[in-house]
Amino acid sequence: MLNGFKSPGRIVLIGAESDIGLSIIAQLPKTSSPEVILVGRSGEYALDVTDNTARKKIVEKLFAIGDIDLVIIAVGLLGTDPTMNEADNLVAAMEVNYVGTVHILKLISDRMKSQAHGTILVISSFAQNRPRDDNFGYGSTKAGMDFYARGLAAKLKGTGVTIKILRPGFVESKMTEGMAIPPMTISTDECGRYGAVAIRSKKLVTWAPSQLKYVALIFKVLPLTIFRKITQR
Amino acid sequence: MRIIENQLTSGWGNNFHSLATRISTVSVEEAREALSFANHERGLLPVGLHRSYGDSALNSGGALIDVVGLDQISIDPESALAIVGGGVTIAHLEKAALVHSLFPPVVPGTGYVTMGGAVAADIHGKSHHKTGSFSSCVKRIRILLANGEIADYTPADSEFWTTVGGLGLTGIILEIEIALRRVNSGSVDVSEQRVDNFGQMLELLGTSDRDYEHTVAWIDLSGDYRGRGVVSLANYGSHKEKVNSNHSSKLSLPRVGGKNLIKPITVKAFNEIWFRKPLKKGAVPLTKYMHPLDGINKWNRIYGDKGFLQYQFVVDVGREEIFEHLFAGLRSLKASSFLGVLKKFGVASQAPMSFPRPGWTLTLDYSITVPGLEKFLREFDQELIAAGGRVYLIKDSRLDSQLVPIMYPGFIPWREERRAMDRHHLWQSDQARRLQLC
Numbered sequence: 001m002l003n004g005f006k007s008p009g010r011i012v013l014i015g016a017e018s019d020i021g022l023s024i025i026a027q028l029p030k031t032s033s034p035e036v037i038l039v040g041r042s043g044e045y046a047l048d049v050t051d052n053t054a055r056k057k058i059v060e061k062l063f064a065i066g067d068i069d070l071v072i073i074a075v076g077l078l079g080t081d082p083t084m085n086e087a088d089n090l091v092a093a094m095e096v097n098y099v100g101t102v103h104i105l106k107l108i109s110d111r112m113k114s115q116a117h118g119t120i121l122v123i124s125s126f127a128q129n130r131p132r133d134d135n136f137g138y139g140s141t142k143a144g145m146d147f148y149a150r151g152l153a154a155k156l157k158g159t160g161v162t163i164k165i166l167r168p169g170f171v172e173s174k175m176t177e178g179m180a181i182p183p184m185t186i187s188t189d190e191c192g193r194y195g196a197v198a199i200r201s202k203k204l205v206t207w208a209p210s211q212l213k214y215v216a217l218i219f220k221v222l223p224l225t226i227f228r229k230i231t232q233r
Numbered sequence: 234m235r236i237i238e239n240q241l242t243s244g245w246g247n248n249f250h251s252l253a254t255r256i257s258t259v260s261v262e263e264a265r266e267a268l269s270f271a272n273h274e275r276g277l278l279p280v281g282l283h284r285s286y287g288d289s290a291l292n293s294g295g296a297l298i299d300v301v302g303l304d305q306i307s308i309d310p311e312s313a314l315a316i317v318g319g320g321v322t323i324a325h326l327e328k329a330a331l332v333h334s335l336f337p338p339v340v341p342g343t344g345y346v347t348m349g350g351a352v353a354a355d356i357h358g359k360s361h362h363k364t365g366s367f368s369s370c371v372k373r374i375r376i377l378l379a380n381g382e383i384a385d386y387t388p389a390d391s392e393f394w395t396t397v398g399g400l401g402l403t404g405i406i407l408e409i410e411i412a413l414r415r416v417n418s419g420s421v422d423v424s425e426q427r428v429d430n431f432g433q434m435l436e437l438l439g440t441s442d443r444d445y446e447h448t449v450a451w452i453d454l455s456g457d458y459r460g461r462g463v464v465s466l467a468n469y470g471s472h473k474e475k476v477n478s479n480h481s482s483k484l485s486l487p488r489v490g491g492k493n494l495i496k497p498i499t500v501k502a503f504n505e506i507w508f509r510k511p512l513k514k515g516a517v518p519l520t521k522y523m524h525p526l527d528g529i530n531k532w533n534r535i536y537g538d539k540g541f542l543q544y545q546f547v548v549d550v551g552r553e554e555i556f557e558h559l560f561a562g563l564r565s566l567k568a569s570s571f572l573g574v575l576k577k578f579g580v581a582s583q584a585p586m587s588f589p590r591p592g593w594t595l596t597l598d599y600s601i602t603v604p605g606l607e608k609f610l611r612e613f614d615q616e617l618i619a620a621g622g623r624v625y626l627i628k629d630s631r632l633d634s635q636l637v638p639i640m641y642p643g644f645i646p647w648r649e650e651r652r653a654m655d656r657h658h659l660w661q662s663d664q665a666r667r668l669q670l671c
Contacts, residue, residue, distance in 0.1 A: 001667035004248040004287055004542050004630025005607045009667055031607040033633070067293075067666050114274060116252040116294030158239065160252045160293065 007032035008069035016040025019173040021074030023192025049100035059107040097141035116160040126169040168208040248540030251291035259302030276661030279405040281347030287630030288663035319349035319406040335413035349406035354627035355398035355587035359447035362579035375408040379659040398587035418470035425512040431460025452573035458560040485530035493537035500569035545596040548622035572598040585643025
């Protein structure tokens with residue numbers, strides 16, 4: 001349960017291997033000492049995000065402990081595994097970023113609805129803004145998830161459950177090692193700070209960094225030829 | 234029976250907002266019928282007027298059984314015994330009792346507390362050093378148990394003491410039998426004295442307890458935090474006179490844009506005026522004296538929409554050094570409280586979860602927006618434990634669950650007894666979840 005200062009008593013991170021997810025938890029206000037449960041590929045709370053039954057089981061197991069105040073869903077694949085061909089990479093990214101994430105989001109929000117309180121933070125991406133030559137496959141998985149999260153957030157009004165969306169731009173992390181660094185890149189720590197702000201924000205969407213909101217607006221209205229020219233690297 | 238689904242409810246501190254189904258009952262039959270509305274996961278919780286500050290009377294996702302409708306009172310002037318419904322308020326009982334020159338021996342700072350709530354929190358008042366807590370005048374409780382049975386318990390039964398201070402987690406208190414005391418008049422003889430520092434305050438409160446039935450001190454916790462204040466001492470009026478029990482409040486604080494008006498500067502100004510106000514001497518109407526907080530309706534709005542918390546603790550006599558640490562810490566946070574109340578408790582009741590026990594009790598109000606307050610109170614809890622003290626759960630909204638068994642040594646056996654009275658985990662509250670009480 002939240003305490004009277006709105007500090008969570010129990011937090012779950014789905015994606016224990018995610019630098020961004022861990023960083024968000026590290027950046028939460030240090031005023032209380034919540035129980036933090038990490039769901040990762042191994043450990044007591046192990047989950048294969050691509051397994052439908054496993055997803056249901058883990059959500060049951062988590063809520064059997066008691067009320068959960070905050071769930072951060074930070075699973076994601078860029079879909080750039082060099083050992084796989086493009087089509088398989090695409091399927092893998094879809095399974096984790098869309099199918100897995102949306103399913104978990106739905107399952108958790110249902111459980112939170114019965115406890116009549118709770119916050120879920122999902123990590124979307126700047127890439128969902130407009131299809132770009134170099135990452136529209138990944139972008140489409142994030143766009144689909146983002147779309148669902150916005151719909152669900154609206155539907156959950158009045159239930160005590162809130163959904164927050166974090167849309168980072170380029171974040172230096174394990175996922176981006178060896179990639180060229182574009183402008184407005186932020187560190188994992190900075191991204192964690194934006195995530196911690198997003199959780200307490202009244203707004204549905206938080207951009208990281210916040211100026212990306214305006215870049216996204218401009219990118220959306222640019223004629224396609226100019227947009228492609230700017231974004232080609 | 235009236236049912237409102239998905240109603241948003243707050244405690245008196247307005248720092249929690251919880252959605253639950255509210256079932257309002259006006260009879261024992263309805264209360265019994267309401268048990269069937271329990272959602273097996275989130276359970277039920279009996280509630281009154283929501284004067285508990287935090288989340289004691291909230292049950293997110295579950296149901297609240299509002300028993301304010303159980304408001305019958307019958308008083309036998311001969312035996313001075315009253316049989317009252319669980320929804321009867323202290324103010325209501327006082328009014329009915331004064332007609333017979335009787336009065337409840339233990340009343341809290343507000344009259345808007347139901348009998349059920351008074352038992353569930355084992356409330357105390359300015360008379361604690363003489364009378365003990367509320368349970369000391371309760372002769373019998375009638376309770377609706379989770380299995381639908383109705384049971385009468387007296388102080389000879391262990392279930393009685395599990396229910397006293399049991400935060401509503403043992404059943405619905407339908408009725409209580411209470412021993413009233415005789416009073417000669419509807420007033421108290423008050424003597425107020427200004428003290429310039431905390432040492433003087435402790436001294437005066439400590440030495441006055443023998444001669445006065447009611448003792449309490451208002452302490453100025455702003456400015457230099459040296460602990461100046463006003464000590465209020467009173468005895469029941471001795472002169473026969475016409476009893477006037479009509480002192481209902483008329484003022485109501487409006488919502489001022491949801492803003493918190495409690496700032497160091499406003500508190501300092503208010504406390505300066507309060508410290509300098511003319512001291513009371515002589516007769517004051519009983520109910521007005523007992524319930525100074527009821528002078529303004531909805532005074533909790535003064536803290537704005539974000540709400541506030543009340544922190545009340547008790548610490549043994551001889552551990553007064555803890556106050557210095559507290560005042561120094563609050564001073565460095567620039568945390569100003571306009572409600573600071575100090576009182577010396579008398580003997581404890583035998584209920585394991587009852588808060589009062591011999592020692593000093595201090596009560597403070599703070600906006601939850603005071604920067605650093607949450608961390609500071611967590612650290613102070615540790616000092617409090619080291620000094621053998623504890624906090625009052627009916628006012629709590631931020632304690633660590635691990636500290637409950639340390640502060641309340643009878644907690645573990647109490648929890649076993651409670652479970653025996655509620656095998657299917659019907660009674661639940663947000664506080665019980667937060668502090669793992671069930």
